[in-house]
Amino acid sequence: MIFLFFLVLLIGLQTSVRAQTIGVCYGQVADNLPPKDQVIKLFQTKNFGRMRIFNPDQATLEALRGSNIELVIGVANEDIKSIANDISSANAWVQNNILKFSQDVKFKYIAVGNEIDPANNDQAQFVPLAMKNIDAALASANLKSQIKVSTVIYMGLLGSSYPPSAGAFNEASTSYMTQVVSFLVESGAPVLANVYPYFSYIGNMKDISLDYALFKQPGNNDAGYQNLFDAQLDAIYAALAKVGGSNLNIVVSESGWPSAGGDGASIENAGTFYTNLIAHVNGGKGTPAKPGQDIETYLFAMFDEYQKPGAETEKHFGLFHADQSPKYPI
Template sequence: MSSIALPLLLVLSSTAFTAAKSIGVCYGVNGDNLPSKQEVINLYKSNGIGGIHIYSPDEETLQALRGSNIEVLLDVATDTIPSLTHTASAKDWVNKFVVSYSPDVNFKYIVVGNEISPTDQWALYILPAMQNIQQAISAANLEGQIKVPTAIDISLVKNSYPPGNGAFTDDASGFIKPIVTFLSNNGAPLLAKIYPYFSYTENQQSIPLAYALFTQQGTNDMGYQNVFDAMLDSMYAALEKIGAPTLQIVVSETGWPSGGYQGASVGNATTYYKNLINHVKGGTPKRPFAPIETYLSAMFDENMESGMEFVRHFGLFNADKSPKYGISFNSSHSVEQRIMCIFSS
């Protein structure tokens, strides 16, 4: 092995490891036919899924996660948030759902507010609750391991195309700016929901299916090959405009349904997930070379979800635990192939 090849191998190996750790899956439970919590966690482990997004603290799930080393993104239940503006309540919450399971459960994020609009009744409570949860985590000496973000969606950004024009709406700017300051001061990311499927179905004249599925050949006049990057970079542009040019965004939800509406099919969903898993190891035009930590939505079809039919078809697995798509959750494979090609050539 040459002196040049060895450092290159180390760099590529590091890239492969980082990419493999960048994929998680959201665990929704709005179904009456789903496997037990322990079976679900075993399914995560057997498929090499490195992260789980849980939408409210469920002690049976947390118990099943003990010793798994799966990185946990845990939401505070929305109706609990106002109580966490009281320091003692926040400390009790952290002690009950975090400290009592640590270090056997690998908590990474405690999410305060999932897609809260600036006009929601809960908006006023988000930042004080985040501050108190952070204080309780620090008191438990877990601040080096666990960060306290909030999750927003693309609707808080206006002028999202071209991406460089992205800016928070007037309502959102006043709401998000102090939160972003808190995140920056504590080394935490901002979480965002990025769904190219919705952009495609709502604007098919401007967004071709290939642009949504990562299959477009070449880039458009703005230098973008896919709508996922364009949406994410519009959020980065919005953060730059409120003085947070280095804040990281974690994609806490993204997915494509297998049925129930326009463009929703097993074939399209397979294409989206395969291409996405491969793509997120490389970054966006605005933030190149940095893997995008991403959580796919969702583990199972949820037959009790309310709304249009397609919302019940985002599952990666069937209720009997069989895979719906032939995809691998480890995006390092192509990197490892490139390593082998380097040393076989």
């Protein structure tokens, strides 16, 4: 009986740890969203133990006090240059947005920039130094051991991605990623990567099946993959290895599927994707290149953001409606 008790307890603890693999991005590009304290309560009610926000919104940080939700917080792209060029700017950013809340908010990662492409964004040259300065500012505040500094990359930086083992960064990104990876290897921080099977699917519907993108393909393809998410993730792992990051871990900082607004975007497909992604990540099987490795993943996003620019699909990634009712039975 004692053995059975501890076996059940162990299984329960493992299930709890697996459940904590899932976080949700809290975007706020809409003026019809619930008050921030209600959003925090919704996270807690739905057992979302991790959150990503894209800028250091003070009201959100205040609402997070005492919530025990682990947080990924972003340094806005437009602030990177000043932080890179002036350590006092990095110190001020950490003082105002981290240290001020650190007793009551569980900061996990600081993301210095989101999807910066060195091919068309001059901010890229400042990202490595900005990461170093934020890291140094954390050390000065005695927070370096608690919070890791990284940046968010995306699939567009890859020049090749199939088969996944041939993954490599494109020529314009190689020097940039080499510098980023060098910092991450030294600091022990993971790479943050936005991984969207949806965009790859609509970009090549001729060769990529919907079932492959939605985790519904019954068997492996010729490269040994059963789903596109794993293939994308392993392509990034292969690319990282080619620039000195073979031992780095990847945190999936965004992944989602739109419910309207374009090809393949529907309530049915989005619900299927989110349900299967959660099951896959919480299953603990890892990917073919990284078997058994946990995949910390942040779903995009908590709510629809109808004021977002760009394609119509960008407005329809929410798990919940603005009235907090769920879109899908997840």
